[in-house]
Amino acid sequence: MSQSFNLYISTSYSPKHLNQSLSKKLGFNWNRIEPHKTTQKAAFTIKASVSDSIPSVLTSDNGAGGVLSSRPQNYASYAAPAVADPSTIEVDAVTEAELKENGFRSTRRTKLICTIGPVTCGAEHLETLAVGGMNVARINMCHGTREWHRELIQRVRRLNEEKGYAVAIMMDTEGSEIHMGDLGGASSAKAEDGEVWTFSVRAFDSPLPKHTINVNYEGFAEDVEVGDELLVDGGMVRFQVIEKIGPDVKCCCTDPGLLLPRANLTFWRDGSLVRERNAMLPTISSKDWLDIDFGIAEGVDFIAISFVKSAEVIKHLKSYIKARARDGDISVIAKIESIDSLKNLEEIIRASDGAMVARGDLGAQIPLEQVPSEQQRIVQICRQLNKPVIVASQFLESMIEYPTPTRAEVADVSEAVRQQSDALMLSGESAMGQYPDKALTVLRSVSLRIEKWWREEKRNEATELPGIALSFSDSISEEICNSAAKLANNLQVDAIFVYTKTGHMASLLSRCRPDCPIFAFTNTTTIRRRLNLQWGLIPFRLSYSDDMESNLNKTFSLLKARGMIKSGDLVIAVSDILQSIQVMNVP
Numbered sequence: 001m002s003q004s005f006n007l008y009i010s011t012s013y014s015p016k017h018l019n020q021s022l023s024k025k026l027g028f029n030w031n032r033i034e035p036h037k038t039t040q041k042a043a044f045t046i047k048a049s050v051s052d053s054i055p056s057v058l059t060s061d062n063g064a065g066g067v068l069s070s071r072p073q074n075y076a077s078y079a080a081p082a083v084a085d086p087s088t089i090e091v092d093a094v095t096e097a098e099l100k101e102n103g104f105r106s107t108r109r110t111k112l113i114c115t116i117g118p119v120t121c122g123a124e125h126l127e128t129l130a131v132g133g134m135n136v137a138r139i140n141m142c143h144g145t146r147e148w149h150r151e152l153i154q155r156v157r158r159l160n161e162e163k164g165y166a167v168a169i170m171m172d173t174e175g176s177e178i179h180m181g182d183l184g185g186a187s188s189a190k191a192e193d194g195e196v197w198t199f200s201v202r203a204f205d206s207p208l209p210k211h212t213i214n215v216n217y218e219g220f221a222e223d224v225e226v227g228d229e230l231l232v233d234g235g236m237v238r239f240q241v242i243e244k245i246g247p248d249v250k251c252c253c254t255d256p257g258l259l260l261p262r263a264n265l266t267f268w269r270d271g272s273l274v275r276e277r278n279a280m281l282p283t284i285s286s287k288d289w290l291d292i293d294f295g296i297a298e299g300v301d302f303i304a305i306s307f308v309k310s311a312e313v314i315k316h317l318k319s320y321i322k323a324r325a326r327d328g329d330i331s332v333i334a335k336i337e338s339i340d341s342l343k344n345l346e347e348i349i350r351a352s353d354g355a356m357v358a359r360g361d362l363g364a365q366i367p368l369e370q371v372p373s374e375q376q377r378i379v380q381i382c383r384q385l386n387k388p389v390i391v392a393s394q395f396l397e398s399m400i401e402y403p404t405p406t407r408a409e410v411a412d413v414s415e416a417v418r419q420q421s422d423a424l425m426l427s428g429e430s431a432m433g434q435y436p437d438k439a440l441t442v443l444r445s446v447s448l449r450i451e452k453w454w455r456e457e458k459r460n461e462a463t464e465l466p467g468i469a470l471s472f473s474d475s476i477s478e479e480i481c482n483s484a485a486k487l488a489n490n491l492q493v494d495a496i497f498v499y500t501k502t503g504h505m506a507s508l509l510s511r512c513r514p515d516c517p518i519f520a521f522t523n524t525t526t527i528r529r530r531l532n533l534q535w536g537l538i539p540f541r542l543s544y545s546d547d548m549e550s551n552l553n554k555t556f557s558l559l560k561a562r563g564m565i566k567s568g569d570l571v572i573a574v575s576d577i578l579q580s581i582q583v584m585n586v587p
């Protein structure tokens with residue numbers, strides 16, 4: 001076994017300063033600590049650098065001004081290096097400004113994903129979202145053309161290259177869901193109570209005949225029966241099937257509402273979801289495979305798979321990607337949004353690189369009141385298995401139309417933050433809503449506030465994390481990260497630094513959800529972007545060597561030169577080079 005566990009600590013520090021109970025809490029024997037020749041004098045003074053400058057969610061002008069941000073306006077002045085210069089460190093302007101202004105402890109830990117659509121696809125708007133805290137841009141392959149998607153990916157890439165951001169791109173497949181057609185170009189249609197509408201698999205010329213909806217699934221008319229309930233978008237609008245005429249199904253509207261293009265359709269019989277031949281549709285359709293090829297060619301960072309039923313499809317896709325993706329692989333995110341995915345939850349999550357609680361469709365397949373407990377269960381399993389988890393859909397639905405969220409929406413966001421999910425996602429709010437930037441600011445403000453509150457209340461401690469390592473070497477990494485996180489909390493250090501080539505050590509630290517932020521230094525821009533989905537990680541790109549001492553010195557001087565750390569800050573450094581933990585003050 002060539003790996004060694006080096007726990008470095010300063011010579012000038014005397015373990016006697018720590019009392020027995022603390023040693024016990026830290027979980028290791030201080031007598032075994034080897035003095036390390038170069039680390040600086042460790043000062044175990046307890047520092048409080050928590051900033052108070054959390055922006056508030058609501059303005060005092062009765063919401064007219066919408067959302068307030070305490071963000072400085074001149075981010076553009078913080079230029080970030082564009083190319084991979086070995087003598088520099090890459091970090092985006094927003095993180096840099098945030099660290100300078102508010103200190104380490106107040107950085108946001110919860111990551112934010114914005115679905116990009118017609119209102120946010122312009123280059124300037126993408127930058128506004130990046131400044132507002134977008135960590136990942138999502139494109140939903142249900143909507144838009146190939147050209148639109150390609151252009152969008154290029155814009156995000158340009159933004160990253162020119163401004164130093166690490167905005168990752170997530171491609172979300174359409175899947176074999178049953179959905180309506182395009183409404184003949186109309187942006188929406190109103191269905192009123194008692195109206196009779198025709199749902200048909202026939203192809204129509206635009207504009208569509210009055211009260212007619214196209215359905216994308218050929219077996220539709222055969223699968224439904226008279227008396228079935230038809231739910232649009234999980235129940236936003238409801239119809240009852242009254243007659244079948246060949247390919248046409250006549251339905252009477254029982255719950256009026258707005259029909260949106262390509263809205264999802266489910267049908268129910270005697271209170272249960274009808275699963276006829278549609279249950280046999282493949283998870284990844286032939287169109288999805290073409291989209292996946294496109295995503296691989298364009299080098300997206302994440303592919304989210306809709307309506308996953310089993311672990312097999314994820315394994316199959318991962319091997320497909322491995323054989324084709326150029327540099328490194330693409331992370332596969334399993335969307336949990338069907339009854340089958342709940343049945344096979346643990347093995348699906350094990351096979352995936354992350355999961356999404358896709359509450360939109362999930363709420364159409366299980367009773368709505370069951371969604372919160374399933375959300376909690378999925379978040380918990382992901383944390384235990386060390387897979388990033390995204391909570392998605394309808395967080396700020398009312399902000400599609402209004403500039404302020406409802407109190408209930410703020411409470412929902414708070415709950416997902418409190419559960420310490422890795423990321424929160426906006427859908428319609430940022431794709432086609434009237435207040436995309438304000439919606440993002442609400443997510444940001446609520447995340448900061450709830451994270452700070454929860455830290456101050458010391459509520460984060462309880463979670464037991466089972467061992468997940470599959471090899472002895474993995475066990476070493478895992479134990480090092482668990483210990484480093486515990487040390488960081490007990491000593492109230494300012495930050496954990498992790499030097500990680502693959503990102504694995506960074507994710508293990510993130511899994512511990514420590515009280516301080518984790519600065520993750522990695523050599524490649526692709527890993528840096530991928531880490532941007534995970535809770536508490538601030539990813540930097542840095543060329544580093546196998547010599548930890550010189551890595552640390554280089555990092556300190558680069559970060560100090562940019563005013564991002566200062567002498568005396570207490571940090572814990574962890575690396576997958578030496579399998580080591582070092583506790584030290586910034587010189």
Ligand SMILES: Nc1ncnc2c1ncn2[C@@H]1O[C@H](COP(=O)(O)OP(=O)(O)O)[C@@H](O)[C@H]1O
Nearest residue numbers: 115116117118140142143144260427428431432
């Ligand atoms: N690329 C796009 N082009 C046009 N409209 C889009 C695009 N992406 C999203 N939208 C709009 O934003 C809405 C919300 O996005 P999302 O939740 O991802 O889709 P869906 O409602 O199909 O699940 C969509 O219903 C659609 O109206």
Ligand SMILES: C=C(OP(=O)(O)O)C(=O)O
Nearest residue numbers: 337358359360361392393
């Ligand atoms: C995120 C979801 O998937 P989509 O928006 O693709 O329907 C969902 O159903 O909640």
Ligand SMILES: [K+]
Nearest residue numbers: 172173174306
């Ligand atoms: K989708």
Ligand SMILES: [Mg+2]
Nearest residue numbers: 337358360361
């Ligand atoms: Mg869905």
